[in-house]
Amino acid sequence: MERFVQRTDLAAESRELAMSGKADDVEGTRFEEGQDHEVKYQKLEVFNEAGQNAIGKPIGTYYTAEIASVLRRESETFTDTVGAVSALIKNLLGETKGEGCTLVVGLGNRDITPDVIGPLCTESVLVTRHLKEHAPKDFEFLSPVAAISPGVLGTSGIESADYIKWVCDNLKPERVIAIDALAARNLDRLCRTVQITDTGITPGSGVGNSRSAINKDVLGVPVIAIGIPTVVDIRSLLVDMGDGKVSEKAASTNDMIVTPRNIDSEVVCASRVVAYAINLALHEGLTVEDIDMMVG
Template sequence: MKHIYTDLAVESKEIYNPEKKKEIEGVSVEVADEKNYSVTTVKVLNQKGSQKIRKPLGTYVTIDVPNLDKTDEDLKDEISIAFAKELKALIKEYKKNKILIIGLGNWNISSDSLGPKVIDKVLVTRQYFINYNKEFDETMANVAAISPGVMGLTGIETFDIVKGIVDKIQPDILIAVDALSSRKMDRISTTIQISDVGISPGSGVGNTRAGLTKETLGLPVIAIGIPTVVNAATMVNDTMDLIIHSMKEQAEIGSEFYSLLEGLSKEDKYKLIEEVLSPFMGNVIVTPKDIDVLIDDLSIIVANGLNIAIHPGIDIADVNRYIR
């Protein structure tokens, strides 16, 4: 059976639980609704749950903000604070005196440049700790950050670069930021996912590289991502659902046909659509036309949230005044 590409755990749960009424064994879900956003926490508790939604054991926090792609400064600040709160909660059990932040992706491709642009805005402090021979500071964490690029630019696997840095500077925790793939257009640039299971760069578009995980690097790895692309076949699949529903309601004759189409599973519809599209479009990835502006805004939100979460003495006023 063809797997529908998505990096979001909340979407994997939706795919394998379309009626959204019956919980999947081995997966727990909690939803908290706020005025401008909602927070969904998906926990994959055992191997059965992992196999069902095709995600590793761990916690996945998804912040859905319908208007996140709008240029509203107050909303950006609100989501930066909300994101920082969720990140703090996820890393609170870990030692984090020394933090390494990795911005994954290709800075030459707009839809894949989220990670590098976040790195440009995070507050890096490791040099001060070295220069002043400090081990700890009450207001700042010891933070190093780098964008390692992609193999097509460097000729080196991202994992090899990151592993070399980890072995050299020995951080307590690694935070990786990357652009993700979604299976719903309305989640593009409006959803932030945080997880404690690490990340496999390129997995959402079928180009999986060596994973950055606790098992491979020997330290906790927190992954942060925002969907910036969607597979063309999944976009057509969602459009087809809307058309079928509309035509079924309006059709006086042939409603049984539309009911039959409506009864197809998402995987079967996806496979059918992909087979139809493949001679003409191949494996096409779609992104919004204003992705440059969106990435700039989203990188500010993520960087501000990171700075607030990892530096005890920094708040939203500080990042707006000095860092943005």
């Protein structure tokens, strides 16, 4: 039997692993919990190198919100959930939210269902940059927003980070919001959790296929990363069932992942929550009903 380190993109799960067997919180971090309507959330701050090494995540702030109640799109639940997630996004936008353009980036492969979260989100993001440029008075109540979905290296031949950097150099946005599918270690989190962080993102890291990082150091502007877990590495499941150990045969299954059988409908619902939350965070004064009319 060998010991296997479970893979996860979620800072909350990384903290749980780091906390295993400890009475005190992880050094270099601060953790708190809250609730907005039916949405429970956790806030994890990693504020020094000790915390970064313990958690295995960059220094910054991480929100993890539970959105399980919205899988059935009942109007009131959906509205409350979108509002709660939007409030967390606003917390991280903070002082970066000015009059400049926001570039929303939907990362992922449209042809792979668990990886389609990012592209689906961009379809429901209210794109307004061109409207603001051509008729500023008519659309003064909206913020300038542009959206792209750069695809993946295997289908475009271009690293997502390079593509986004080129767009940023020409568009000169004030901030970037990057959306991607994530990997979790717990099945209960799949399509039921949203992570929001100001540290940027490294696409593919949770499934052992890391690409170039997309963060402030690379792009030169603040990057808010929003992710929804859609897969679990099969060995992470086996570890949970085997007291932290996996057999030699199980350890060799390094290319297998698990995803819900109804993932096609769940990614649509979860991505809609995130897209609407982004719209509310960027366009002050709009309601969910307004967004429904504008993006359908």
